Amino acid sequence: xxxxxxxxxxxxxxxxxxxxxxxxxxxxxxxxxxxxxxxxxxxxxxxxxxxxxxxxxxxxxxxxxxxxxxxxxxxxxxxxxxxxxxxxxxxxxxxxxxxxxxxxxxxxxxxxxxxxxxxxxxxxxxxxxxxxxxxxxxxxxxxxxxxxxxxxxxxxxxxxxxxxxxxxxxxxxxxxxxxxxxxxxxxxxxxxxxxxxxxxxxxxxxxxxxxxxxxxxxxxxxxxxxxxxxxxxxxxxxxxxxxxxxxxxxxxxxxxxxxxxxxxxxxxxxxxxxxxxxxxxxxxxxxxxxxxxxxxxxxxxxxxxxxxxxxxxxxxxxxxxxxxxxxxxxxxxxxxxxxxxxxxxxxx
Amino acid sequence: xxxxxxxxxxxxxxxxxxxxxxxxxxxxxxxxxxxxxxxxxxxxxxxxxxxxxxxxxxxxxxxxxxxxxxxxxxxxxxxxxxxxxxxxxxxxxxxxxxxxxxxxxxxxxxxxxxxxxxxxxxxxxxxxxxxxxxxxxxxxxxxxxxxxxxxxxxxxxxxxxxxxxxxxxxxxxxxxxxxxxxxxxxxxxxxxxxxxxxxxxxxxxxxxxxxxxxxxxxxxxxxxxxxxxxxxxxxxxxxxxxxxxxxxxxxxxxxxxxxxxxxxxxxxxxxxxxxxxxxxxxxxxxxxxxxxxxxxxxxxxxxxxxxxxxxxxxxxxxxxxxxxxxxxxxxxxxxxxxxxxxxxxxxx
Ligand SMILES: CC(C)[C@H](C(=O)O)[C@@H](O)C(=O)O
Ligand SMILES: CC(C)[C@H](C(=O)O)[C@@H](O)C(=O)O
Numbered sequence: 001x002x003x004x005x006x007x008x009x010x011x012x013x014x015x016x017x018x019x020x021x022x023x024x025x026x027x028x029x030x031x032x033x034x035x036x037x038x039x040x041x042x043x044x045x046x047x048x049x050x051x052x053x054x055x056x057x058x059x060x061x062x063x064x065x066x067x068x069x070x071x072x073x074x075x076x077x078x079x080x081x082x083x084x085x086x087x088x089x090x091x092x093x094x095x096x097x098x099x100x101x102x103x104x105x106x107x108x109x110x111x112x113x114x115x116x117x118x119x120x121x122x123x124x125x126x127x128x129x130x131x132x133x134x135x136x137x138x139x140x141x142x143x144x145x146x147x148x149x150x151x152x153x154x155x156x157x158x159x160x161x162x163x164x165x166x167x168x169x170x171x172x173x174x175x176x177x178x179x180x181x182x183x184x185x186x187x188x189x190x191x192x193x194x195x196x197x198x199x200x201x202x203x204x205x206x207x208x209x210x211x212x213x214x215x216x217x218x219x220x221x222x223x224x225x226x227x228x229x230x231x232x233x234x235x236x237x238x239x240x241x242x243x244x245x246x247x248x249x250x251x252x253x254x255x256x257x258x259x260x261x262x263x264x265x266x267x268x269x270x271x272x273x274x275x276x277x278x279x280x281x282x283x284x285x286x287x288x289x290x291x292x293x294x295x296x297x298x299x300x301x302x303x304x305x306x307x308x309x310x311x312x313x314x315x316x317x318x319x320x321x322x323x324x325x326x327x328x329x330x331x332x333x334x335x336x337x338x339x340x341x342x343x344x345x346x347x348x
Numbered sequence: 349x350x351x352x353x354x355x356x357x358x359x360x361x362x363x364x365x366x367x368x369x370x371x372x373x374x375x376x377x378x379x380x381x382x383x384x385x386x387x388x389x390x391x392x393x394x395x396x397x398x399x400x401x402x403x404x405x406x407x408x409x410x411x412x413x414x415x416x417x418x419x420x421x422x423x424x425x426x427x428x429x430x431x432x433x434x435x436x437x438x439x440x441x442x443x444x445x446x447x448x449x450x451x452x453x454x455x456x457x458x459x460x461x462x463x464x465x466x467x468x469x470x471x472x473x474x475x476x477x478x479x480x481x482x483x484x485x486x487x488x489x490x491x492x493x494x495x496x497x498x499x500x501x502x503x504x505x506x507x508x509x510x511x512x513x514x515x516x517x518x519x520x521x522x523x524x525x526x527x528x529x530x531x532x533x534x535x536x537x538x539x540x541x542x543x544x545x546x547x548x549x550x551x552x553x554x555x556x557x558x559x560x561x562x563x564x565x566x567x568x569x570x571x572x573x574x575x576x577x578x579x580x581x582x583x584x585x586x587x588x589x590x591x592x593x594x595x596x597x598x599x600x601x602x603x604x605x606x607x608x609x610x611x612x613x614x615x616x617x618x619x620x621x622x623x624x625x626x627x628x629x630x631x632x633x634x635x636x637x638x639x640x641x642x643x644x645x646x647x648x649x650x651x652x653x654x655x656x657x658x659x660x661x662x663x664x665x666x667x668x669x670x671x672x673x674x675x676x677x678x679x680x681x682x683x684x685x686x687x688x689x690x691x692x693x694x695x696x
Contacts, residue, residue: 077530077531077566078531081530081534081538081542085534086534087531087532090532130498130529130532130533131532133532133533135533135534135535135536136535137535137539140501142501142502142503143501143502143503143506144501144502144539144543145499145500145501145502146499146500146501146535146536146538146539147497147498147499147500147536148497148498148500148533148535148536149495149496149497149498150478150495150496150497150498151493151494151495152493152494152495152496153488153490153491153492153493153494154490154491154492154493155490155491158491181478181589182425182429183425183426183435184435184438184478184479184481185478185481185483185496186429186433186434186483187483187484187485187494187496188483188494188495188496190429190494191485191492191494194429195492218425219593220592220593220595220596221596221625223571223593223596223597223600224596224597224599224600224605225600226600227575227597227600227601228600241529244568245567245568245571245593247568248568248569248571248572249571249572249575249597251572252571252572252573252574252575252576253575257572277569
């Protein structure tokens with residue numbers, strides 16, 4: 001690549017405060033990555049309240065036709081049902097076919113509470129399950145009745161399963177846990193479980209995954225065990241909603257949601273996204289933790305082939321954390337967002 | 349009541365080892381409750397493998413026509429899809445219209461890790477959501493496609509909401525948190541949220557719930573905050589699946605799932621049930637923690653009007669825990685199930 005075009009979608013709340021930090025970290029890499037252009041793109045709940053659309057067609061079009069990758073901030077949720085509103089991040093994942101949400105959760109030694117060592121990745125299917133948003137409402141004998149469809153397909157389960165096995169194979173422990181609730185959802189979660197487990201037996205695999213050990217766990221007991229013995233997990237693969245919940249649960253183990261990055265990845269595009277939300281309660285105060293966004297930028301760069309740049313960013317973040325002097329309030333520190341960003345970029 | 353008939357459904361695995369403990373605790377109350385008869389009833393996955401049915405009609409019939417209340421043990425889940433099998437506990441909840449699953453989670457001071465004080469109740473809607481088990485599978489262009497229906501009705505949301513407000517009002521902190529994911533499921537979870545929140549405005553309420561403070565939280569962030577600041581929760585009310593996950597998560601905070609009781613309650617029947625599963629890995633070793641089952645028996649007794657008896661059982665359990673000498677391995681102890689039961693009954 002001669003140059004790099006990165007779509008920037010800060011969206012709402014602290015999304016707007018952390019994305020500049022990600023940009024600063026990327027710029028700090030200097031000439032070790034191609035000349036980078038950042039393209040600001042519109043999306044979000046606030047944008048919806050102004051215009052009636054949460055994700056303008058133009059944003060999707062520019063992402064598809066001009067950008068090499070993207071960074072998303074966070075999106076606010078309406079506090080009451082708002083007609084016509086639909087989450088732009090859910091829509092983006094589907095429209096760009098970003099079928100995998102990869103969420104690594106790892107404790108750094110600075111961890112103030114001495115919590116157990118956590119080093120796991122949640123791989124969340126990103127396009128279906130209850131997120132297909134097929135909902136209806138009728139009125140029955142006893143009042144309103146609402147129904148949502150939960151879709152699980154063999155195709156989506158297989159591709160997320162393939163990615164999960166691939167990632168497990170690349171990690172030292174090579175352990176994969178398949179999350180489901182097939183004791184209740186025997187057909188949908190049954191399909192997910194069987195399809196993921198069958199990945200190593202697909203034509204052409206030829207024993208490729210022989211070294212990966214596979215376990216499975218019901219989602220309720222997975223959350224329980226995640227709290228009690230997080231060290232048993234390496235790679236976890238889960239349908240969309242369970243993955244959403246599990247990654248927040250795992251984030252609680254490493255001190256703050258403000259540390260946990262993710263990428264939304266498809267076969268031809270990747271979008272980094274901190275796992276935290278738009279945090280309206282602290283927005284506008286310059287105290288949001290920028291590290292999840294910065295780490296998401298690193299993951300995104302790694303994904304498109306700039307592993308060295310990603311390493312430099314990640315090492316800088318880890319060293320700031322390990323030192324523990326310049327931290328935002330969510331980690332018990334007193335520093336501002338911008339101070340943490342400066343501290344990281346200085347070390348890149 | 350002249351006499352009390354309690355249906356006993358140990359079902360599978362450690363369900364069979366902990367239910368005798370619950371029985372012993374009830375018997376230890378002696379003449380302070382009516383003469384009690386225990387009726388052993390069949391159900392479970394093992395029973396299914398022998399007979400092809402997991403919940404015989406006779407069991408339901410006897411519960412409905414003869415029993416004043418019941419205790420359920422735990423049920424095993426098949427490790428592969430088994431045609432014709434359907435979870436008997438899910439079926440029982442529906443057939444007996446036990447629409448509320450009430451799961452109190454409270455830390456006792458013995459808590460060895462010095463974890464933060466937890467004192468909350470998860471009130472889980474027990475009859476609908478994805479548990480309606482309406483699933484289909486078709487074959488599309490790209491392979492199998494499975495769909496499940498998630499049902500949320502105004503009626504079920506209202507009655508669980510009424511119960512939740514009632515329970516919140518009875519507790520010192522009078523705080524209710526409504527759990528949902530209406531940023532994605534705007535229609536189904538939107539209906540749940542609006543209906544529950546509207547309970548205080550129903551005709552005839554006349555300011556009854558003015559003292560109850562109401563908050564709400566998305567399920568993913570609720571799990572996160574449950575780990576980080578469990579003390580913010582008092583009563584949590586949730587649709588079925590979220591309640592399932594949240595109660596396991598909360599159990600992790602108090603040291604062991606083996607401590608957390610529940611009742612499945614309807615307008616005319618109540619069934620106690622420990623929150624833990626059948627734990628095939630430790631079944632048959634006489635090391636399962638009987639305290640969740642014993643506490644479930646106390647909750648059940650309280651529900652049908654024997655609050656004094658319930659108090660005596662609960663105080664005995666708490667004192668065994670606080671002393672911390674006779675504990676099963678899940679709590680770091682070395683005692684057998686039967687030794688814990690003896691220790692509790694001695695103190696009743
Ligand atoms: C904002 C919301 C729609 C989103 C989700 O549920 O996927 C968020 O919780 C996340 O985890 O990215
Ligand atoms: C065994 C299973 C069907 C059940 C549930 O999901 O309700 C269990 O997890 C529970 O919490 O009682």
